[in-house]
Amino acid sequence: MIMHKIKQVIYMDSTYLSKEELEAAVSALSDADILRLTEIARIYTGNHEMEADDLVQEAVIRTLSGDRKTCPRNLPIVNFLVGVMRSIASSEREKKEREGDSCDIEKCQVADPDSSPEDDVLEKQLFKELEIIFEEDEEILMLMLYLHDGHSPAEIQKNEEWSETQYNTIRRRMRRKFNAHTEQEHTS
Numbered sequence: 001m002i003m004h005k006i007k008q009v010i011y012m013d014s015t016y017l018s019k020e021e022l023e024a025a026v027s028a029l030s031d032a033d034i035l036r037l038t039e040i041a042r043i044y045t046g047n048h049e050m051e052a053d054d055l056v057q058e059a060v061i062r063t064l065s066g067d068r069k070t071c072p073r074n075l076p077i078v079n080f081l082v083g084v085m086r087s088i089a090s091s092e093r094e095k096k097e098r099e100g101d102s103c104d105i106e107k108c109q110v111a112d113p114d115s116s117p118e119d120d121v122l123e124k125q126l127f128k129e130l131e132i133i134f135e136e137d138e139e140i141l142m143l144m145l146y147l148h149d150g151h152s153p154a155e156i157q158k159n160e161e162w163s164e165t166q167y168n169t170i171r172r173r174m175r176r177k178f179n180a181h182t183e184q185e186h187t188s
Contacts, residue, residue, distance in 0.1 A: 016070045025077040026060055033078050039159060040082055043145040044089035059084040079138045086141065090131075133181050140174045143167075 017025065029037075034056070041052035041059075059081045063071070071080035127148065134140040139160075146156045157167050 015073055017073060019064070019066055019070070022064060022070055022077075025071070026064060029077065037078060037081055037085070040142065040145075041085055043149055044085055046149070050089070050092055055085050055088060056081070058088055062088070082138055082142070134174065134177060137173070137177070139170045140177070143170050143174060
């Protein structure tokens, strides 16, 4: 009970949306917003058992429940929900890995038939590290997901409604942040 009161005080900060404002923002989501969230959810769910629509719904429910930090005022609600979906999908993947669940042959698609289990583990570790490096930049995270799933630049631009210039700007920002991070690691 006391933690709930503390959360209320912390999150009543005017830099975050109130519960009523969150409800209004979610209610105001357009069909295009919902379609975009569903497309992003498909990327996050990949070949997992959770359906894209379920992931979107779970993100909305958790956002409106008041159990988690609410959306910052300076962040569009769609971007906030994308972050919630990423968190849920990541937790689900980790839970499955801890439980030792493996997917059926029919449900699993192997991205590269020549890759070994060691390669798959290294790829997962690298992807997690990249998610941490870029966690503050939703556009870079979206680009990473699309590229990881094999989408072409034209598909990414169409799905995200990015111009070629925006796409290239995001790629350069991703490269610069990555280079800065690796430089920082080498000097530490």
